[in-house]
Amino acid sequence: MENENIPCWTIDLPVRRRKSREVMVGKLAIGGDNPVRIQSMTNTDTMDTKATVEQCLRLVDVGCELVRITASNVQAAENLYNIKNELSRRGCDVPLVADIHFNPKAAEVAAAIVEKVRINPGNYTDRNTGKYDYTEQEYADELQRTADRLYPLIQVCKKHSTAMRIGINHGSLSERVMGRYGDTPYAMVMAAMEFINICRQMDYNDLVLSMKSSNVKVMHYATRMLAAMMQQEGFDYPIHLGVTEAGNAREGRIKSMTGIGSLLALGIGDTIRVSLTEAPENEIPVARQIREAYSHIGISGRGDVTLKLKPEFRIRRTPVDIASCRQFSLSEHSPEEILYALKNEPVAARIVQGKNKEISTARLAGDSAALIMESAVETLELNDSELTADILQATGERIYKAEFIACPSCGRTKYDIQSALEQVKKRCSHLKGLKIAVMGCIVNGPGEMADAHYGYIGSREGKVHLYRAKQLVCSNVDEKEAVDRLVEMIKQDGKWQEE
Ligand code: SF4
Known part of the structure; x- marks a missing residue:
């Protein structure tokens, strides 16, 4: 969907780093003159306190400054209390972030426990029902309903000095927003602006913003447009950067380096996450390399x-x-x-x-x-x-081989995604021009697989759904057979090429 009336902004790209306010996440300051902060996310079951604590400690050991943990329901949100206590008992006070999708109640519980909550405006209150067209009145009513649902969380955040990340994902924009602004970077920015404005109505400003996509160009343009729009509105919230579903190995690293680096090079970005479909600890050295590469920004400028x-x-x-x-x-x-x-x-x-x-x-x-x-x-x-x-x-400028979109996995993943991605890459890397998504869960996987031609998505313990584009073709295939079934499907579609 394209929107003809999209305006055009001018931004003064700072050779120096974009000026942002300082937001405290526990004892960690993000934005302002602070170094670019490095974060990651656990992929253990949040109910498994021991495994999650051990992974947090490994992340902190290699330089992670902020750890995100999924809170998929109220019970998981409540268990953040045990995780936090155990970390503290072991002498670790790393700030924790609860990752929320579809569950405002879990957000409200988590916000009283951890230092920051990450919410996704695309699924915080909006439910996709196939309705894209809204009258002005219907749109205003929906926005009010969203505000009413967000106010209790803001109250908890204010009471406990908890920060909030308004984290937009290109793959999970709501139908309401896409119907009005198209499936565009502009829609991503407008979805964020709606939530910022609701927070500002309650004089709540401990905000960090992010615009993520598996497509480096979409992520880059949406983030720059967000910076431009915030500059125009006089907002100075810090910005978090990341290429989502970047995959693994060299491809995943280069994708993150291009997406995150292209923005840091222009002075935009206060905190970063490199997402890899590997052990989360592997993300931190890459993030440190990227931060180091742009440590000069903010020190030596030569004009606008x-x-x-x-x-x-x-x-x-x-x-x-x-x-x-x-x-x-x-x-x-x-x-x-x-x-x-x-x-x-x-x-x-x-x-x-x-x-x-x-x-x-x-x-x-x-x-x-x-x-x-x-x-x-x-x-x-x-x-x-x-x-x-x-x-x-x-960066999508030339296509030499297949592209793999793969999430880093989290507590929602119930199969061995790392080995699945390795096998799919081994069999399909030579299929130039094909995009294949390997995703951890059906909650976010189908939306986040973006424009992939095929999807390999975890459905439940040891089982996988196979998709052709957005269409579910095989349900609950045993993970031992799923790669063969995927290859068969590609062959049946006449898209197989011999190496
Ligand atoms: S798509 Fe992957 S990272 Fe996202 S919620 Fe599902 S398992 Fe977690």
Whole structure:
């Protein structure tokens, strides 16, 4: 769905970091002049106090500053109390975040226990019923109903000084919001603005915002548009960054480096999470590499660049003579400097790695992606051609192989998703152009698998549902047979290619 009347904003992209207010999450300050904070999420059963505490401790040991735990129902929310107490008994005071979907009551219970709650406006109160068209009055009534449902949580948060993340996921926008604003980054921003305004009506400002998607471009543009819209409204809430369902191994890491790095490179972002379909502890070293790559932001600025920010993607596809491209080296120029140079002289740019200094993989990925998002790159030539290809694939600029969308799993996952993803990748990586989603649960999996051609989604203990696009094709397949059944389905559809 497209919306013709989407406005266009201008944002002053800060070479220095975007100015945000400081929000306290327990003793941890997010935003302001504080370092970019690193967070992760457990994937244990929240009712298993021992396993969850052990995983929290392992995360803290490697540098995680904030741990999110799913609270899928009131009982799980209540068990956060035991988890918190046990952590404290073991000398760990890491702030905890309760992750809430579909259950306001669980949010209200958790908000009295932990330092922060993450809610998803797409499913906090809205239920999808197939209704997209709302009259002005119906829309206003629904918004009031949402506010009425959110007020009790805000009251608990205010009473206990609990922070809140309004976490938008592209894959779980409500039909109400999509009917009005389209299935667009703009709709993601407007969904967040509705919730911000409800919080502000109650003078509650301990907010952090996020715009996540498995699509790096959607995540990048939605976050920039959020920053622009907040600037316009005079709001300065911190922003959390992450590419959701990034997968595992090298692909998952490069995807996160492009999505998160492309925004940090422009001075946007106060806290980050790298989501990998691996042990959560593996996420932290990658997040630290990304933070390190952009530790200079906020220290050495050279002026502002004003760029038009439109909600649609702007990909220039005019053929150019490479020899006439202006060459920029990432080892000598920051993305801001390159964009500044190109601002008044819209020529095609040839981006090379350069030889003057060592640049980390995270910095190469983030800087390249920031320029790709501005359509400022005609050719990207890094010293490592495999890395160049991976960056282009991660940002959706070129497709060389199959793409895998895989969630990091959480307490809702009841099958071995890590091994399933490995097997699916082993069998299907060569299927160029196919998108396959491997997701942990049917609560969020079908929505979050985005535009994948096939879905492999955990349904219950050891069982998997198989989807063709959004259509459920095989229910509750034993996980031992599910990869073979998926391959059969792809073959039947005539989409199999021999390696
Ligand atoms: S899709 Fe994955 S991460 Fe999201 S709620 Fe389900 S199992 Fe958890």
